[in-house]
Amino acid sequence: MIHFEPITDDEPELVHSPMLKAALLTLGYIEANGPIGLTPLKALKRYFVAWAAEAFDWPHYTAAELYDMNKVLNEPDFPPLMILHDVLLSAKLVRHYKGAMQVTKQGKQLKSHPAVLWIVLATHLLCVLDHGQYTRYGDQLDGDWGILLGVINQEAQVAVTKERLCAALFGVSEKEMLRDYRLTGTLYIHVLRPLCWAGLLEEQRNGRGLERTRHFVKTPLWAAALPIARANDEAAPTRH
Known part of the structure; x- marks a missing residue:
């Protein structure tokens, strides 16, 4: 919770x-x-x-x-x-x-x-x-909201891709995530889209079709509604 x-x-x-x-x-x-x-x-x-x-x-x-x-x-x-x-x-x-x-x-x-x-x-x-009902295969995502929000809080201070977030969450490379459409799609359906629709993240889209890119960034509601934001927002995101 x-x-x-x-x-x-x-x-x-x-x-x-x-x-x-x-x-x-x-x-x-x-x-x-x-x-x-x-x-x-x-x-x-x-x-x-x-x-x-x-x-x-x-x-x-x-x-x-x-x-x-x-x-x-x-x-x-x-x-x-x-x-x-x-x-x-x-x-x-x-x-x-x-x-x-x-x-x-x-x-x-x-x-x-x-x-x-x-x-x-x-x-x-x-x-x-249960957001699994909105996926093609009923995919689930095992993850603790405290960990998920902690990583997103650091990474999404500037616009970040779902591949970058997956890499930070699961300890793999962004390049590998570019090929793992199922995992990044599951993260999107279970975590990123709900956070955007709640108003805590903003999804920024550019391009169309296969050329479309998606980036995510925290909205001001994130800082107003989540205690974790107040604890960590002073730290700049780490990039590798």
Whole structure:
């Protein structure tokens, strides 16, 4: 489990969390429009997926980018919404009832307390949800969050690649990691993407297709919410 520093509802660094923004928009949508319809497979219906793609404006998953690849949007076509759906259910902020997704009493209460809501969302996103279900082979990553965050805290003071992070975590060379797509992909799905979606890291993408590069850097929310940041941020990252 990860320990988070207490933060206030008016903490400006919360703006870095796309998951918090999306959760507040979703809870607000239900409050204003009523429960969101579900398909027979318990996915959110297309009308809400289309609305969410526009409203969330999720980094690297904007409506324009999604419609470049899909004529219509189903929930699996919008991965951040699919995982938000799972997080909201896991945290008991919503429930499925009579073919629709409804807000629970806890969801209504936390909507007015974004700092507490963020901690609940981040805890379930990072520590409760099984991200193996979002990988092709159900890959798991054995690792302690204390160690993972300690390494990332040092390495991501400047923009760093997932290969560099894997090399630092597992004691191998970056060159070797460039060929180990499965391990770097597992680190991305289980650690880096959740940290980005929680708002603790920022993913910077350049290029397209096989030429695309990805770098990760800590956001100001990292320093505000994680005690480890205060202990180690004065040290410069070591490069080999």
